Amino acid sequence: GRIVRSPHGATLHCRNWLIEAAWRMIQNNLDPEVAEHPEHLVVYGGMGRAARDWACFDRILATLRELGEDETLLVQSGKPVGVFRTHVDAPRVLIANSNLVPKWATWEHFNELDRKGLMMFGQMTAGSWIYIGSQGIVQGTYETFTACADRHFGGHAARRWILTGGLGGMGGAQPLAATMAGFSMMAVECDETRIDLRLKTHYLDRKAASLDEALALLNAARAEGRTLSVGLVGNAADVFEEIARRGVKPDVVTDQTSAHDPIHGYLPQGWTLQQWRERQRSDPQSIIEPAKRSMANQVRAMLALQRAGAAVFDYGNNIRQMAHDAGVIDAFSFPGFVPAYIRPLFCRGYGPFRWVALSGEPKDIHRSDAKVKELIPDDRHLHNWLDLARHRITFQGLPARICWLGPKDRYRVGLAFNEMVRHGELHAPIVIGRDHLDTGSVASPNRETEAMRDGSDAVSDWPLLNALLNTASGATWVSFHHGGGVGMGYSQHAGQVIVCDGTDGAARRIARVLFNDPASGVMRHADAGYEEALATAREIGLRLPMHDA
Amino acid sequence: GRIVRSPHGATLHCRNWLIEAAWRMIQNNLDPEVAEHPEHLVVYGGMGRAARDWACFDRILATLRELGEDETLLVQSGKPVGVFRTHVDAPRVLIANSNLVPKWATWEHFNELDRKGLMMFGQMTAGSWIYIGSQGIVQGTYETFTACADRHFGGHAARRWILTGGLGGMGGAQPLAATMAGFSMMAVECDETRIDLRLKTHYLDRKAASLDEALALLNAARAEGRTLSVGLVGNAADVFEEIARRGVKPDVVTDQTSAHDPIHGYLPQGWTLQQWRERQRSDPQSIIEPAKRSMANQVRAMLALQRAGAAVFDYGNNIRQMAHDAGVIDAFSFPGFVPAYIRPLFCRGYGPFRWVALSGEPKDIHRSDAKVKELIPDDRHLHNWLDLARHRITFQGLPARICWLGPKDRYRVGLAFNEMVRHGELHAPIVIGRDHLDTGSVASPNRETEAMRDGSDAVSDWPLLNALLNTASGATWVSFHHGGGVGMGYSQHAGQVIVCDGTDGAARRIARVLFNDPASGVMRHADAGYEEALATAREIGLRLPMHDA
Ligand SMILES: NC(=O)c1ccc[n+]([C@@H]2O[C@H](COP(=O)([O-])OP(=O)(O)OC[C@H]3O[C@@H](n4cnc5c(N)ncnc54)[C@H](O)[C@@H]3O)[C@@H](O)[C@H]2O)c1
Ligand SMILES: NC(=O)c1ccc[n+]([C@@H]2O[C@H](COP(=O)([O-])OP(=O)(O)OC[C@H]3O[C@@H](n4cnc5c(N)ncnc54)[C@H](O)[C@@H]3O)[C@@H](O)[C@H]2O)c1
Structure with a gap:
């Protein structure tokens, strides 16, 4: 595997710092500390790439090294396609990634073009050379929780707690973002290894094996005015239902299980992790129905908690739609996180x-x-x-x-x-x-x-x-x-x-x-x-x- | 009806001529001599508009009159939405018209937004303020015929002739463009009033009532080395078939009937104009099948003429697809005009x-x-x-x-x-x-x-x-x-x-x-x-x- 890292320091390799910046940042996007699969030029987000292939990557670097101060490089889906004379106040690089005429704007057609070497998926900051690793997701989540505190609690998150599900790739940022924003958090995660990982990186404070234990930890912290995040091993649907049943009142409720994917993203109630994984291999379609039924239960509990006064929102995992499919007519009674918290900022x-x-x-x-x-x-x-x-x-x-x-x-x-x-x-x-x-x-x-x-x-x-x-x-x-x-x-x-x-x-x-x-x-x-x-x-x-x- | 015309002359109404140009050109697009339906702000192409509504039009003009030399006006689907400081080498106006996220990029959704006043259709030069009337279509057709002469006849159109159908809104430019490019032309048109209109504007030279008469006129002109365009009253399918049957050999064959619209665009063989128009009112769906059958006959004749040595091409009216639908398996054996003649220019x-x-x-x-x-x-x-x-x-x-x-x-x-x-x-x-x-x-x-x-x-x-x-x-x-x-x-x-x-x-x-x-x-x-x-x-x-x- 080829290893790419941006040069550091104050020595210029290109004609000026504007060009040098582009030259360093595309390399930085592929730094092994930054990129998910640098060997495939994949930066993040599934298949979001920094350049179409290594030949294109090399030519981008070489072209930037020669680029004039009044010239502009054009990049089409990760391929350097032209150099034009513009002027010093114009951009040094113009990039268009993954754009398709609407009628052909499908994964099918994209994949066909991708296989032919005519396209790449740019995601957002992958193909535009400004990804900075996982800090972005922590901060975005912090911003959402802060906006939530502003909106519902006059900006005072102290002694308030958030109930959520999922400590996966992105969801794992939730406990850190919550405590940074001044909240405590209970995060229900069915895969204990995920909880242990978050403990190790200090994104999560404590682990609990039962709801009682988790609540006791939270109550103690809140009594002392400390923030605390607790990872509870369990099924989010079970725990959310139990919390609603007991009349326990979280201040905020959301979820970051991978509900958008009813085969690989959401463990059905009553199943073990092992059963689930075996079934993903042997008969994946059979998971959909029980998974959606469990999501429906979780959403019903979220609606109950909303009625009991909690601020409830969907964190972009499509769980409302899944529950709606499974018969929860009022699933969309709580809002998505953008209309609820981000739009006012926008x-x-x-x-x-x-x-x-x-x-x-x-x-x-x-x-x-x-x-x-x-x-x-x-x-x-x-x-x-x-x-x-x-x-x-x-x-x-x-x-x-x-x-x-x-x-x-x-x-x-x-x-x-x-x-x-x-x-x-x-x-x-x-x-x-x-x-x-x-x-x-x-x-x-x-x-x-x-x-x-x-x-x-x-x-x-x-x-x-x-x-x-x-x-x-x-x-x-x-x-x-x-x-x-x-x-x-x-x-x-x-x-x-x-x-x-x-x-x-x-x-x-x-x-x-x-x-x-x-x-x-x-x-x-x-x-x-x-x-x-x-x-x-x-x-x-x-x-x-x-x-x- | 309000009448808009661009001011003429050398007096500046805006801060400089760059801004003045935009200010005059949007008005020129709505000049009654230029626009198709200026009262609805429609410039051309069905519903291609210059501004979203009159209030937006007035604010565009007013904003341009005040615009600074280093400022830029943003126009979103015909509405002036913002003014920003840029610099003198930047555009003075930036325009985005009718753009929709692909999954929603349908006429249905567009029409809904249009009704709500959130969008307009910009066509190409309507919403971008650079339409110049029908000169464009004459010249584009001239360019196509010239490219055709270059490709097939070493640039020598003299004594060559083009067989075509349709002398409507755009097709009516064909005889003028043909003679300008050095060709003679026989244009078959079923509606005699269209032929008379083209004679009156001098886009067409002569009218003929029979194929024999048309051929005699053409032969005489070619013998003398003159170019001549003849409008033949008739059904293109009938005439094309007859020409193929007789072994007459046009040098170039194309068609600009409105074959893309099998209800209103193409007269079925054996029908009178009056029958056709009545049926469009009483039972429009019933026209499709006989129209497509006739188009199939016309395309079969075109294929025969191609085999006999003519340069045959589709002029963007979708007649190949229609004939293919009606069973002409090899309908796509002749090319569209872009791959055939325009692409080499591009x-x-x-x-x-x-x-x-x-x-x-x-x-x-x-x-x-x-x-x-x-x-x-x-x-x-x-x-x-x-x-x-x-x-x-x-x-x-x-x-x-x-x-x-x-x-x-x-x-x-x-x-x-x-x-x-x-x-x-x-x-x-x-x-x-x-x-x-x-x-x-x-x-x-x-x-x-x-x-x-x-x-x-x-x-x-x-x-x-x-x-x-x-x-x-x-x-x-x-x-x-x-x-x-x-x-x-x-x-x-x-x-x-x-x-x-x-x-x-x-x-x-x-x-x-x-x-x-x-x-x-x-x-x-x-x-x-x-x-x-x-x-x-x-x-x-x-x-x-x-x-x-
Ligand atoms: N900007 C946004 O809209 C935004 C931001 C972050 C995440 N999301 C969405 O949030 C979801 C999570 O993203 P991710 O990258 O963390 O996914 P991931 O697949 O890495 O993690 C999901 C986690 O949920 C756990 N889980 C599954 N079913 C469970 C259940 N029934 N109970 C408890 N835990 C369960 C899994 O073990 C896994 O750890 C995705 O749907 C993603 O699209 C959206
Ligand atoms: N750039 C391009 O691709 C391009 C350019 C010009 C025209 N076109 C296409 O060419 C077609 C014509 O355009 P238009 O604006 O002139 O349309 P139009 O509807 O104004 O004219 C069509 C003409 O064809 C005649 N006609 C119909 N059926 C006939 C038949 N069987 N025999 C003889 N005449 C018949 C009609 O009487 C009418 O005059 C359209 O399909 C248009 O989309 C495409």
């Missing part, structure tokens, strides 16, 4: 803001963390996150940080980083990017744009305008993808990355891009009729022609 | 290049025509077209011209126009744009990208890269649409318009945009494995990383 232009130290120096991130706190002195959740992240997040590949910021802060932070680079306070330039899951950058009717107020869930003019605007504003690279997160046919989304190299030119571009990018999300939500977005637009001075008239 | 980066005189002065177009001939002295077809267009094309709205140019010429012509504006040789700036049907700007597997050599028909990364590249290169406005030409779900495509205002800045942008835009089409076709495109890439110095290695 309305205000908040979303994921991540940065990477091209130097490879952890100190550069620590100094930039401090700068963010200095610039945004009043945001308790943000400070909390940055402090805890410093102690509990292990860097993967080039040191990086993520936090959610809005349109008033993103460009201020970007300009401040640029100044730090200019004055030598950091060892090398900083790269700022984001997930494609952001306020103005995605149309995905089953997730990010579910249940928009005006019914515009499927309108993808918005992410297209976002990509064009970021290109016009001078982002360092811009990407447009199809199918990330929810698969072929279900989403279209845009990404941008911008480099702080300490120059005046960078400062001008940063001021434009890091305002316009989130502000375009405020525009999108204002257009859909969200009052909060209209208020934010006024506050930040965003010009909306149909509203300014 | 491979060389050729495509539609149109310009408009913002002054409103016909003289500005005549002077620019002369400049094009001066710059490209050796292109006989081009000169022929420009000479004939001058005499036979009536301007609609602002005077405009269209001709097909490649990557070596587009920027040279653009720069020359810019110089003419600078030196006052033209009364006001010139706008250069194009259709979305161009070499690098469209993915449309049933038409423009049908049967690509590598099977990449449905890959829409290419038009997306084109839109991003034009934005990065500094086009004055850039658009990205879905569904133009072939309807919802079937196409994605990009447009660009650039203004020659006589400044140095414009010259720099023109040099980039008018090379990069067509060169990206050469790149797309080179990537698909077309030798001609690879050769063109070498010739124009286009850098293709996977080929330069």
